[in-house]
Amino acid sequence: LLELLIFILFYFFLKVKPQIQIHSTPFSLNLPELKSRIDVKYYTNSHQNPNICRFEYVLVVQDVDSFFSSMDASMLDNNNKTTTTIYYCKKKKPSKILFFNRECTCILLLIVTLVFSDDDVEKYFADAKTFNRHVIPQCESKKVGSASCIHVDGDGRIVHSRDLAKDSGSNKQMLMDMFLRGVIQDLKVMGKWDSYKKRWMSFLMVYSAAGPHHRETYPVMGFGKRNPSRQPGLLMPNPFFATPQWWDNLQSEHMALSESRPWETRKSVALFRGACGPGALPRFKLLSLNDTQRRFDVGFTKVDGYPSMVDCVRSLSAKSNNPDSPRVPKSADVDENKVQYVLKNRVLPHVPQSNFSNFKYLIHMPGSATGSYSRNLQYLWSHGSIILVWHHYAIEHYYHKLIPGTHFLIVDEKNIHEIIDKLEANPIIQKRLRDGARDFARTVLSGEGLITRWHSVFSILTKRQAEITDARRPPIDAACTCDPHLLSTRAFVECGKCSITHLKDAKFRKFLGVS
Numbered sequence: 001l002l003e004l005l006i007f008i009l010f011y012f013f014l015k016v017k018p019q020i021q022i023h024s025t026p027f028s029l030n031l032p033e034l035k036s037r038i039d040v041k042y043y044t045n046s047h048q049n050p051n052i053c054r055f056e057y058v059l060v061v062q063d064v065d066s067f068f069s070s071m072d073a074s075m076l077d078n079n080n081k082t083t084t085t086i087y088y089c090k091k092k093k094p095s096k097i098l099f100f101n102r103e104c105t106c107i108l109l110l111i112v113t114l115v116f117s118d119d120d121v122e123k124y125f126a127d128a129k130t131f132n133r134h135v136i137p138q139c140e141s142k143k144v145g146s147a148s149c150i151h152v153d154g155d156g157r158i159v160h161s162r163d164l165a166k167d168s169g170s171n172k173q174m175l176m177d178m179f180l181r182g183v184i185q186d187l188k189v190m191g192k193w194d195s196y197k198k199r200w201m202s203f204l205m206v207y208s209a210a211g212p213h214h215r216e217t218y219p220v221m222g223f224g225k226r227n228p229s230r231q232p233g234l235l236m237p238n239p240f241f242a243t244p245q246w247w248d249n250l251q252s253e254h255m256a257l258s259e260s261r262p263w264e265t266r267k268s269v270a271l272f273r274g275a276c277g278p279g280a281l282p283r284f285k286l287l288s289l290n291d292t293q294r295r296f297d298v299g300f301t302k303v304d305g306y307p308s309m310v311d312c313v314r315s316l317s318a319k320s321n322n323p324d325s326p327r328v329p330k331s332a333d334v335d336e337n338k339v340q341y342v343l344k345n346r347v348l349p350h351v352p353q354s355n356f357s358n359f360k361y362l363i364h365m366p367g368s369a370t371g372s373y374s375r376n377l378q379y380l381w382s383h384g385s386i387i388l389v390w391h392h393y394a395i396e397h398y399y400h401k402l403i404p405g406t407h408f409l410i411v412d413e414k415n416i417h418e419i420i421d422k423l424e425a426n427p428i429i430q431k432r433l434r435d436g437a438r439d440f441a442r443t444v445l446s447g448e449g450l451i452t453r454w455h456s457v458f459s460i461l462t463k464r465q466a467e468i469t470d471a472r473r474p475p476i477d478a479a480c481t482c483d484p485h486l487l488s489t490r491a492f493v494e495c496g497k498c499s500i501t502h503l504k505d506a507k508f509r510k511f512l513g514v515s
Helices: 002-013 064-070 106-115 121-125 170-189 244-259 281-287 309-321 336-345 353-358 375-379 416-424 427-442 447-464 484-489 498-502 505-512
Strands: 052-056 083-088 147-152 158-160 201-206 220-222 267-276 296-303 359-364 386-390 409-411
Touching: 121 447, 147 170, 158 170, 170 244, 170 447, 170 498, 201 447, 244 353, 244 427, 244 447, 267 281, 267 309, 267 416, 281 296, 281 309, 296 309, 309 336, 353 359, 386 416, 386 427, 409 416, 416 427
Parallel strands: 201 220, 267 296, 267 359, 359 386, 386 409
Antiparallel strands: 052 083, 147 158, 147 201
């Protein structure tokens, strides 16, 4: 309602019509005739000129030279942040490039920040189109793809409405079971679980990488959204964080290793490893780039969704030549030179994460299955390296807190060579990005941050979700659990892959691909 009132006020009284059609993430934000990330940190009128406002901004890298000139040391304040002055005008539309005193409207920028507001928990549960204002229904068990209701009783015991042991998503289901048990245990230790002992809570968890696609009257959650502007649901931390405590220990190990490896001794090379799959077209573009300067140590380590690596690479080559074609690519579309180059030079062995801090640059790519999120990104921030994120639209729960130019840089096949060359020549920007990535790991992606997000969900569900009359169990028939107490009561059967949650640390790390 507030956004609507602001819009009406500015449109009718100031004749400012914000032309905003946003299909966006921090990695690719589309404004009319402009691709940029604008974060308004403060908004104040100048005493000298009431039509001037100041705000902090970061620009998505399109023109490499302009970007790095804007990050010149003379522009940095004591907090190592870049500021500029933007002029406010009532009638003129914003200029095509928001850069150094170009004319635009502060009003537009304020509305942009509303559009960029967090996909937060309170906003999600306040959506009148989805939920009853007072009572949120319990999750209903439906056999819909890689999804299952998760029921949590007052003691923090977890029941899954469907056993996905024989379906895609089964490993993620068990990792989520392990993750939630870790979160709940930490909440109990912190004394925050007592208020949840009144009732069962439940929600639908979508385990596919592409994310939720259907709105329901009960809570729907996922780990990522491939098309965030069109997909419903609340984003929660993916289960590959394992548990908050395990995650903090892993990050601490990586940070200690990174501090033992001086920047000057690291390889001036960008590292990437990942699978070849149906959604790996961006990965193919990276791997097939000309690399005469030997800037890249990038490669496929395995294949998913194809009979062989050859089949996968040939398919991606055909897609790259016809990216917008609805038809199935044919062999005539294949670039044999690129295929042979990738197969000969870019099929490489796995690199343990303990070796990531031997490299100055770490590249994050969209996922291999559908081109959606990839959990790889969460593992990159703690190595003291510079993070280069390939342009894409998919999001996870924390992406809105990432600031280009502070935590990472956006790259694609057109600018990645230039970006690395410019970084090599600018130690000030190197340090800024390395410090930004490390700070992000310590704050946003800490175990405490993961607990806080789930705590905010539980605090709403325990107050507003409909009570189950039978206090002993949720009304589901084909349910399973990994909880020892519930198994001892024989109220539920054991989930088919509970053994994943009992793996010892060394085997668990190998299972996740960490070691």
